[in-house]
Amino acid sequence: MTIQLTAFRWVPAFAQGYVRDLRIRWALEEAGLPYSVVLIDPQTQASESYRQWQPFGQVPAYKDDAVEMFESGAIVLHLAGKSEALAPADEAGRARASTWVLAALNSIEPHVQNLVHLDVFHAGEAWTRERRPQAEAALKGRLASLAAWLGDKPYLEDRFTAGDLIMTTVLRELVDNGVLAQFPTLDAYRRRCEARPAFARALEGQMQPFRENVPA
Structure with a gap:
């Protein structure tokens, strides 16, 4: 059976290019594994048959x-176990790649999402004036630690792995609000990872259905 993953048929402009099926597309493109995409809509999300596959109705x-x-993190780790393009074959190398996947999802992404949610979903609300500086300070603390680890290395370890893939998808959410630009090392790292041909193919794969299915 060809690998299948689900993705949204269409999302609003602010989410385009950021839906998390991008992570799986990118991993599959890096690994050179053929796959097909099942496009879903809100009705599919709510259906009992889809909830048997994805209990929360999300993608991917x-x-x-x-x-x-x-x-997405679990799926990328599964794919990393299938392809040396995503993780070294030796146990120690696989462990480090897995560690960075989880670090991106647990140590960085929650702080990123805290700030993004304030800016996107609660912009202009009075309570955010007090909360946002706290959220930004917590995020910058984590980014400073990450930048210190990265230093002048091209990747988090000695080669590109699934950890870099997930970390990049987390960091790129900080481009529009200007936070990542305050950490030039991390911004250059993000650009370097996004310059990979597999990322370009994955991004185009996500964007094409959005262009084709704009609501009337």
Whole structure:
């Protein structure tokens, strides 16, 4: 069976290019694994059949000959176990790649999302004037630690891995609000990872249905 993953048929402009099926597309493109995409809409999300695949009605959901999964981090780790393009073959190298996947999702992304939610979903609300400086300070503390680790290395370890893939998808959400530009090392790292041909193919794969399915 060809690998299948789900993605949205259309999302509003602010979310285009950021929906988390991008992570799976990118991983599959890096690994050179063929796949097909099942486009879903809100009705599909709410259906009992889809909830049996993805209990929360989100994307991406994934299946191949051996497994049926959801959650982007788990799927990328599964793919990293199938391809040396995403993680070294040795146990120590795989462990480090897995560690950075989880670090991106647990140590960086929650702080990124705190700030993004304030700016996107609660912009202009009075309570955000007090909360935003606190959220930004917490985020910058994590980014400073990440920048210190990265230093002048091209990647988080000695080569590109699934950890860099996930970390890049987290960091790129900080481009529009200007926070990432305050950490030139991390911004250059993000640009370097986004320059990979597999990322370009993955991004185009996500964007094409959005262009084709604009609501009337």
